[in-house]
Amino acid sequence: MTEETKTMRGLEAIRLAIEEEMERDDSVFLIGEDIGRFGGAFFVTEGLLDKFGSERVRDTPISENAILGCAVGAAMVGMRPIAEIMFADFLTVCMEMIVNQAAKARYMYGGQISVPVTIRVPFGTGIMGAAQHSQSFESWFMHVPGLKVVLPSNARDFKGLMKTAVRDNDPVIFFENKRAYYQTGEVPLDKNFTIPFGQARKFTEGDDVTIVATGAMVLESINAARKLEAENIHCEVIDPRTLVPLDKDSILNSVEKTGRLLIVDEGCKTCSVSAEIAAIVAEEGFHFLKKRIIRLNTPNVPIPYSPNLEKAIIPNAKLIQENVKKLT
Amino acid sequence: MTEETKTMRGLEAIRLAIEEEMERDDSVFLIGEDIGRFGGAFFVTEGLLDKFGSERVRDTPISENAILGCAVGAAMVGMRPIAEIMFADFLTVCMEMIVNQAAKARYMYGGQISVPVTIRVPFGTGIMGAAQHSQSFESWFMHVPGLKVVLPSNARDFKGLMKTAVRDNDPVIFFENKRAYYQTGEVPLDKNFTIPFGQARKFTEGDDVTIVATGAMVLESINAARKLEAENIHCEVIDPRTLVPLDKDSILNSVEKTGRLLIVDEGCKTCSVSAEIAAIVAEEGFHFLKKRIIRLNTPNVPIPYSPNLEKAIIPNAKLIQENVKKLT
Amino acid sequence: MKKDELPKDLSSDELINLYKKMLLIREFEQRITKDTGKIKSPLVHAYTGEEAIAVGACAAINEDDYITSTHRGHGHFIAKGGDINSLMAEIYGKEGGICKGRGGSMHVADFSKNMLGANGIVGAGPPLALGVALASKMRNEGKVVLTFFGDGAANQGMLHESMNLAAIWKLPIIFVLENNKYGWSTPVDYATVIKDLSLRAQGYGMKGFTIDGNDVIEVYKTIKEAVDIARKGGGPTLIECKTYRWQGQTTMDADKYRLTEEKEEWKRKCPIEKFKIRLIKNEVFDRAIIQKIGEDTLEQIDQSVKITKKSPKPDINTVLDDIYKNPMNLGGN
């Protein structure tokens, strides 16, 4: 049976997922700044106001705590809100509702309730956003028990994981990579298409080096792996897709095969996603390792404005190639 | 030359450091909730209002963003404020001023200014604080370039590092472990006593296993190491004391000697301090390692209220002993 | 003695119930305070002195209406009809607690009663209340939300965002400001310039009232009015209830920052005593009934302590339960 698909950009795949879920379930609604008539800073929600009306596509004032309060509170009494925080960088003004409320309500209230909220957050570099519009904060939320953390890298996964997020009964923070918004891919049109949390995706097969990458770094890694094929170096590129839950098995199985691990993520290096993955492998897959682990990250620097400076610090295919070779 | 010291509790050592720095430098002032007449939730600032007056010991309304705005803004124009956020858990309501302002101002404004602010934050378990009064968020701030992150484990270091923090020209977030508040130690009375950032402290010497621990876990590790001595297992207990900058050399040198590494920190496991240290050693000290790395953390769970539940999840000397043995 | 005006929509039984509830809260907090040494937590906040607010307010709403609470939540819990046995057990950190010992005093919640939780973060209740009110509105439930918060919380940024949002969307929510004159040690007249915090309502185009929070009937009436408006789609109201906490900030607080005279003055304005006298004056009850209520109340509390003592400590093997509702899929691909 062949899957019916359509080519679309990442941001359209998210929109499609949201649209389908809103049609399926009346308790799903959207809330955020400029998501209605304007269609959202990245136009992800464009057209949804016309389709679903202003009750279910709720524009708000610039009050991120109130946005998330609406979303988390409504979820506590059975709604399935999808809130948008316009840039990941603005999470700094509204951590409270996510970290101390959504993440903890179920546990600290003794399991009385669940909080089926989805929080959508565009993140990452690539638009000259400078220090306050380019950040990658996903590792902060991995550190907060009670949250699920999703970070797709491509259009197909955007759709499948967004649908799972909306249907999940726990709070999900859904990181949307800005560069991935604009990359096209084949997206299944089946309304029942979902991707379970906790399943990594392997993009290439190989015996030599395991590359674990997230977000925009997945494509860079795939490109690097393709180039390296020509030099007879065969890499497995693995995208965890969800960071909590994290599919450790896929990573460890690959490292068992290759004995070599390179991790690439766009967050600043210290205490990033790559730190956790390196630590897991150093703990649970140490005996597989033939070489040291290498992490490629944005160095510990605020993101600069000038494109040539920004480019100089974000890992790319070339840097990945060079570092894979260091391991072989 | 013998050092003149006095026995005091951790919280008194901090107070002494603050008092000395306020005497030394007029631009140092305190700001926070209930820090004046009340003396602070943990009584760290008790007596300072009487000594320095309400201009320099500023009680505030419950407005954490305004507190940090005052501190960061004043630092931008040359003051040296010390702000208190009553519990680390409340950082969720005021991340903005730390993460997007203090940490980035110097860089994003092209080096025009520096931000010599110190932000004091009690953290950790041990007082039946439950999910919203017990957290350890230090790894979040390690992930934010531009900040320095200090986390002393004992009275002596509290004093020496607090003084350095106040004198440092960059924003410092100073994590104060609640348990360490109440432990006594010998504290130098010399007003010029300071401890430089980026120098770990080694508490015990040994060839068998390196234990890197922070905060309350340092004492647990020392206790474990003492017990293990009896079984002829010799551990090096290393406390990094400052997490940014981190004294990698001391850790790597020790691992070079022992080939075995256990990391103990009180933060929830994923993307914690221990993740970063494990990752660094897996990257830069892999060839020294004879065994897998072990991390001991609070598991990924909100902190429960009931003391027996809390005790069940926080690493302790016994657990450390058991895990050291797994490595030998 | 002369009769005065009591609300006509309340029967004698209902009036007596107000008294009973206030007394139950009072005696509950007294017991908790006495047991501080056994409970051990330094973060238990007693509601003593403020009983008229929770009781008057909750009497003005239906059982299926919602409330959000604060760190000082025992009173709200009891007023909303929560069971004191599971409340007591929770504060003691026992398995039989309403949150199975995971939450403690600052997180007591009874979702079966639509008591949506005490909260350890000052100011975090109102944003959550927005969402609850929004859900009620979107589902046409006709339910309202009371969101309690303190004079200290009033200066939190989240409050401002919440009041504005509630106002623009005309959400069915009542902001119940418990002005007990202090935020921890900080006097409200240090923390803000204005005398009546209800003035802030104007800045959001919302109605605001300041009332005597020690008069359970005044609280009841004012909240009732606001609730009626909210239920009809008229939007939110801010109601500042002036009151005073009799005890320290926590049951362990030495409370050195407040003058004895001030405390004594407010004790003379005891909401329970005041109401008792009024009910007697109006011949709603008499000394004999009062005596009986007093005994029953103490009996109830003794009972809850007994039950609590029998309740085991939470099983440490369950410590990782209830973090997530949907189990985590960790399969390979």
Add this chain to the structure above:
Amino acid sequence: MKKDELPKDLSSDELINLYKKMLLIREFEQRITKDTGKIKSPLVHAYTGEEAIAVGACAAINEDDYITSTHRGHGHFIAKGGDINSLMAEIYGKEGGICKGRGGSMHVADFSKNMLGANGIVGAGPPLALGVALASKMRNEGKVVLTFFGDGAANQGMLHESMNLAAIWKLPIIFVLENNKYGWSTPVDYATVIKDLSLRAQGYGMKGFTIDGNDVIEVYKTIKEAVDIARKGGGPTLIECKTYRWQGQTTMDADKYRLTEEKEEWKRKCPIEKFKIRLIKNEVFDRAIIQKIGEDTLEQIDQSVKITKKSPKPDINTVLDDIYKNPMNLGGN
């Protein structure tokens, strides 16, 4: 033509300077908009139409007084006396930029002029301004702070905390609310119920005024009064300046959410045109001078573009500089 009242404390030169500055901002933004394709950043916010606020406000303070700005900061930068060459170069991301190309449009700052920075986070300026005002007060500098923010920012929690704190401590700070009717695409009358946002001042016990933000003289006078009060220890004032942004939210915004009529209506209220006519009427200058100013302004801007083009891209080897002031000690023990 009939003369009207112009402030007596401003000389003709000073009045002409107000005009020049407004025009410089206008032409600067026009150039930036024209150059959008070259600049490439989608996050450049033009101040066109709002010039009277920055210029009038900054004219009312001394050179060593402080301002904090917003994401829409070019106008504030120029009004406070910043150099347009380093501003232009910054927006182009060049080494010669005031922030060496690290900050860009949203982070332009000139600390030598006490222009303490544009800011990418809506609402983040006012809390920082508190600290600056506090420093000024503690050091008895007598300096005041103007903190600019938008109608959108007014609903951020941080604003509320800041106004309250400024009021209780009587800090020398003026809250300059630039109400341009929209926060991005969101109309202010959707985002809040009240008509005049200055009403909120009452909730903090602060004075509040709503004025015509397109009248540079009215802005000047009102701010001046507030500054005098603040300098004398009388505390903060909130001043809402009604205005309109002529361009889209950013230089790349298609601006489909606003009606053409509305835009046209506001263009007829052009602050520069209005002021020009007034100055002519009052014989402060004439067409010849105006012509000359116009030419000089364009010349200045051409010049800055030329300088910018000559400025190299930032050296990538410096990308890790300036993160910390005190070098990191990483020594062993």
